[in-house]
Amino acid sequence: MHVFTTAAALQSFVEASRRAGRRLGLVPTMGALHDGHLQLVQAAAADCDDVVASIFVNPTQFNNPEDLRLYPRLPEQDTALLAGAGCTALFMPGVEEMYPQPTVLHFDFGPLERVMEGAHRPGHFNGVATVVSKLFHMARPHRAYFGQKDFQQVAIVRQLIADLSFDLELVVAPTIREADGLAMSSRNRRLSPEARAVAPLLHQVLEQAASQVRQGLAPTQVQAGALAALAQERQFTPEYFEVADAQTLQPLAHYEAGRSVVLCVAAHLGGVRLIDNIVV
Numbered sequence: 625m626h627v628f629t630t631a632a633a634l635q636s637f638v639e640a641s642r643r644a645g646r647r648l649g650l651v652p653t654m655g656a657l658h659d660g661h662l663q664l665v666q667a668a669a670a671d672c673d674d675v676v677a678s679i680f681v682n683p684t685q686f687n688n689p690e691d692l693r694l695y696p697r698l699p700e701q702d703t704a705l706l707a708g709a710g711c712t713a714l715f716m717p718g719v720e721e722m723y724p725q726p727t728v729l730h731f732d733f734g735p736l737e738r739v740m741e742g743a744h745r746p747g748h749f750n751g752v753a754t755v756v757s758k759l760f761h762m763a764r765p766h767r768a769y770f771g772q773k774d775f776q777q778v779a780i781v782r783q784l785i786a787d788l789s790f791d792l793e794l795v796v797a798p799t800i801r802e803a804d805g806l807a808m809s810s811r812n813r814r815l816s817p818e819a820r821a822v823a824p825l826l827h828q829v830l831e832q833a834a835s836q837v838r839q840g841l842a843p844t845q846v847q848a849g850a851l852a853a854l855a856q857e858r859q860f861t862p863e864y865f866e867v868a869d870a871q872t873l874q875p876l877a878h879y880e881a882g883r884s885v886v887l888c889v890a891a892h893l894g895g896v897r898l899i900d901n902i903v904v
């Protein structure tokens with residue numbers, strides 16, 4: 625596996641790969657890898673001739689400086705995991721390389737970003753769209769792999785690809801969970817044993833709410849029930865629980881036949897902010 629720290633080195637690898645007629649997959653990450661990331665790499669390796677994974681803790685998408693400071697960083701361990709999962713090139717740039725000058729780009733995704741993560745993390749999707757656009761330009765993938773765990777991010781990236789005519793296919797992989805249902809996340813490493821013990825409640829509440837949606841319980845009642853269930857565990861501070869249209873991500877007042885519903889949750893647990901979702 626090649627390891628590149630500069631865009632120029634990555635680009636010459638990518639150009640050689642393309643000239644040889646090889647298909648290239650890109651897996652963008654922020655590192656501290658787990659099985660959720662590795663399934664993306666494995667899926668890319670199954671579909672593509674070359675797999676570029678990126679590890680970059682992107683400062684422009686963090687609205688909370690403490691979250692950025694404490695974000696887990698495990699470059700040696702990550703490098704070994706990627707090599708074992710079929711990655712052919714790892715791009716691990718520093719902040720200077722990705723942002724040689726302060727970025728002034730401004731994206732507006734309209735209603736898609738005015739809800740949930742976009743509403744609660746000001747500037748977050750601007751930073752995501754900026755770095756993802758740069759990675760797409762640098763790696764020029766035929767396919768890019770993202771996880772459903774970040775449901776709204778997938779919707780934003782889909783819109784970005786369409787609006788900027790990126791010539792690539794978006795591949796979305798399902799959320800990989802721990803045995804007790806907790807969605808794998810790099811931030812789980814920061815949970816204390818006490819917090820980790822109650823963390824699966826997030827997924828349990830989603831499952832319970834999903835069954836209420838299937839039974840036709842009104843969205844506002846599903847939302848209120850889920851928030852109350854989370855608040856019962858004193859270690860949890862719920863931030864939002866939304867019953868939304870899975871395409872537009874707008875909160876639903878009532879269900880419409882033939883349209884999927886997504887339930888999305890964000891909650892703080894012992895100083896760590898967790899998100900999860902389920903499509904009904």
Ligand SMILES: Nc1ncnc2c1ncn2[C@@H]1O[C@H](COP(=O)(O)OP(=O)(O)OP(=O)(O)O)[C@@H](O)[C@H]1O
Binds near residue numbers: 652664770773810
């Ligand atoms: N449990 C998971 N299952 C499937 N895909 C995942 C999972 N966790 C992360 N991903 C995907 O991996 C890619 C990189 O995500 P990222 O590096 O932010 O990891 P993360 O575990 O989501 O970290 P955190 O949520 O703590 O920032 C994203 O496309 C994300 O959706």
Ligand SMILES: CC(C)(CO)[C@@H](O)C(=O)[O-]
Binds near residue numbers: 756
């Ligand atoms: C897509 C991404 C790597 C951009 O920094 C990040 O938002 C993530 O890890 O999901």
Ligand code: BAL
Binds near residue numbers: 685686774777
């Ligand atoms: N996994 C999404 C990246 C973030 O939380 O900033």
